[in-house]
Amino acid sequence: MTDEPMEPVKYFKLESKENTELKISALAAEQSGLLSKMVKHLDLSADYENMEPIPITNISEKTLVKVIEWCEKHKEDPMLEDRLPDPPVVVIPDWDQEFLQIDNVELFDLIVAVNYLNIQRLMNYACKKVALMGKGKSPEELRVIFGIPTDEEDAEMERAAAEKIKAEREAAAVNSH
Secondary structure (H helix, E strand, C coil), rough: CCCCCCCCCCCCECCCCCCEEEEEEHHHHCCCCCHHHHHHHHCCCCCCCCCEEEECCCCHHHHHHHHHHHHHCCCCCCCCCCCCCCCCCCCCCCCHHHHCCCCHHHHHHHHHHHHHHHCCCHHHHHHHHHHHHHHCHHHHHHHHHHHCCCCCHHHHHHHHHHHHHHHHHHHHHHHHC
């Protein structure tokens, strides 16, 4: 054991879509390809506490909190290569399976966020979870799980949209005279 003082943990501030500031450790930020690249360009001698937050304005606070939780849990893990072996083999560890026990909307938001932030391991786990959700299901069950409309529902939505546009044009024509 050495007597050298440990370097203090450095945190970066992230700003969510709602302008909420959240903190992520520098080590955890390395799990994100995007954040890792951004951090590399920062002055490492800077005063982290007074640094402007990194805007992540296309991700909600709720989702960003979830992403940060995952990154902090995995901050000691090695970075995952972009390419999966062929054929791809993804095994979701127990902690991550528990972490992904969220509703479909949250899972979709998480996948969009980790795609944007380039967090490859979490993307692999989340996509595997989606694949497992569909395993052994009928087309009708998949339609319900993933909120996919039937052909009839699609046609009805298109008809309603066309009627709305027609009504708006007619109203605009009446108002212009």
